Amino acid sequence: MEGAGAHRPRTTEEERTFMMRKTLRLFGLMLAIALVAAACSSSSDDTSTTVASGETTETTVASGETTETTVASGDADMASQVEVFSWWTGGGEAAGLDAMIVVFDAAYPDIEFVNQAVAGGAGTNARAVLASRLQANDPPDSWQGHAGQELIGTYVAADQIEPLNFLYEQEGWLEVMPDTLIPLISKDGNIYSVPVNIHRSNVLWANPTVLTDAGIEMPTTLDEFYTALDALQAAGMEAPLAMGEQWTTMHLFETIMLASMGTDAWDGLWDGSTAWDGPEVTQGLDDFAKILTYTNADAAALAWQDAGQLVLDGTAAFNIMGDWQEGFFREVGSEPQTGYTWAAVPGTDGNFQFLSDSFVLAKSAPHRDEAIAWLTVAGSLEGQDAFNPVKGSIPARSDGDRSLYGEYLLSAMDDWASDRVTGSLTHGVVANDSWKSEIDTAIGLFLIDGDVAGFQAALAAAAEASG
Numbered sequence: 001m002e003g004a005g006a007h008r009p010r011t012t013e014e015e016r017t018f019m020m021r022k023t024l025r026l027f028g029l030m031l032a033i034a035l036v037a038a039a040c041s042s043s044s045d046d047t048s049t050t051v052a053s054g055e056t057t058e059t060t061v062a063s064g065e066t067t068e069t070t071v072a073s074g075d076a077d078m079a080s081q082v083e084v085f086s087w088w089t090g091g092g093e094a095a096g097l098d099a100m101i102v103v104f105d106a107a108y109p110d111i112e113f114v115n116q117a118v119a120g121g122a123g124t125n126a127r128a129v130l131a132s133r134l135q136a137n138d139p140p141d142s143w144q145g146h147a148g149q150e151l152i153g154t155y156v157a158a159d160q161i162e163p164l165n166f167l168y169e170q171e172g173w174l175e176v177m178p179d180t181l182i183p184l185i186s187k188d189g190n191i192y193s194v195p196v197n198i199h200r201s202n203v204l205w206a207n208p209t210v211l212t213d214a215g216i217e218m219p220t221t222l223d224e225f226y227t228a229l230d231a232l233q234a235a236g237m238e239a240p241l242a243m244g245e246q247w248t249t250m251h252l253f254e255t256i257m258l259a260s261m262g263t264d265a266w267d268g269l270w271d272g273s274t275a276w277d278g279p280e281v282t283q284g285l286d287d288f289a290k291i292l293t294y295t296n297a298d299a300a301a302l303a304w305q306d307a308g309q310l311v312l313d314g315t316a317a318f319n320i321m322g323d324w325q326e327g328f329f330r331e332v333g334s335e336p337q338t339g340y341t342w343a344a345v346p347g348t349d350g351n352f353q354f355l356s357d358s359f360v361l362a363k364s365a366p367h368r369d370e371a372i373a374w375l376t377v378a379g380s381l382e383g384q385d386a387f388n389p390v391k392g393s394i395p396a397r398s399d400g401d402r403s404l405y406g407e408y409l410l411s412a413m414d415d416w417a418s419d420r421v422t423g424s425l426t427h428g429v430v431a432n433d434s435w436k437s438e439i440d441t442a443i444g445l446f447l448i449d450g451d452v453a454g455f456q457a458a459l460a461a462a463a464e465a466s467g
């Protein structure tokens with residue numbers, strides 16, 4: 001955790017440069033392949049042959065030396081590399097991934113890690129890019145997917161990933177991965193991914209100085225939360241609850257629904273035992289509508305880090321966000337209890353609304369062995385203890401080294417072990433992609449028209465169609 005301070009998220013400009021460099025690297029690679037191909041076919045002073053899948057070719061280069069290259073399936077770039085796809089490009093997330101890449105590079109110095117991260121919180125952009133690649137039968141070797149319905153109801157349902165039971169057996173992972181998680185990444189006895197972490201979604205982040213100055217304690221119930229937000233507004237803080245772009249609104253929605261309905265009713269939404277058109281949902285939506293009145297008007301233009309920054313700056317008092325927000329806070333040099341503080345979202349204490357990032361093995365992965373090497377690191381103790389303290393999550397493995405984790409993450413480890421665990425909607429646990437996307441559409445409309453009854457009817461119709 002302590003190593004995180006030196007990093008900060010890329011600015012838009014830096015992001016552009018980063019993407020441009022990536023594109024240039026890709027062009028460079030293509031150019032190199034073209035040059036090799038040209039050399040193979042036209043040079044008169046070499047001994048090259050046309051490269052066919054799995055064949056070894058001999059090339060006499062200008063210096064007179066002969067090189068030998070084994071080509072896996074006809075492409076020069078099919079050699080030792082692994083393409084890993086995620087949305088971790090900034091705000092503690094890229095730094096976390098980098099820390100795990102260091103472990104990978106040390107364990108597999110001959111395999112090039114090709115980092116195909118696409119910017120955009122919660123994978124909003126990345127998942128669209130991934131979907132079109134999968135559609136085009138051009139999968140990355142391994143990609144980030146959430147444990148739960150996102151994995152099972154989307155990638156497994158579409159037969160896009162391979163079971164990994166052999167790796168679990170080989171690495172003894174069933175001994176160290178939590179029982180809660182295995183069913184969420186399994187279907188018909190097959191285990192489909194390697195979880196790298198556990199994140200908590202129901203966290204209220206706050207600026208302690210703002211609260212102290214206003215004489216406000218951290219709220220523990222929704223009513224206390226409303227009282228605190230009213231007091232802050234009365235004192236001139238226009239938008240005491242910072243929010244960002246639309247997926248962060250869904251994130252707010254899931255935590256306020258949990259607070260309002262309780263965990264039994266929330267869980268029941270996903271197994272059919274709670275009626276979407278019933279009174280508990282109506283109450284939850286009324287609470288959500290009220291909470292939105294305390295948020296910033298420019299939310300749609302802000303990333304989750306921007307919303308977090310409003311809290312650090314004291315422009316807002318609160319933000320509800322998953323605990324990757326702490327990775328960002330630490331990355332920009334803020335300190336727990338002075339720069340920021342936290343509690344469970346009011347009304348959800350004792351409940352841990354969770355999600356888990358995991359990595360999969362593509363069916364027909366272009367670099368299958370290398371992908372397995374990557375997954376081996378992703379599931380290893382060393383990999384997880386390098387990644388999570390920086391990322392702002394706790395290890396999926398139960399044997400993480402507590403001495404590496406900061407104050408917040410230690411509290412999350414304790415809560416994960418003792419709280420009632422329930423799933424996140426926004427981050428893939430409870431609903432598959434198509435259901436989630438219908439809910440997202442309903443939220444989008446509600447943000448425009450504010451019609452609670454229409455919103456509830458749309459949610460009920462979504463459950464009917466996809467649930």
Ligand code: GAL
Nearest residue numbers: 093120121122123324357427
């Ligand atoms: C979640 C993901 C987290 C973090 C967050 C913000 O979906 O599980 O690891 O990346 O999005 O981007």
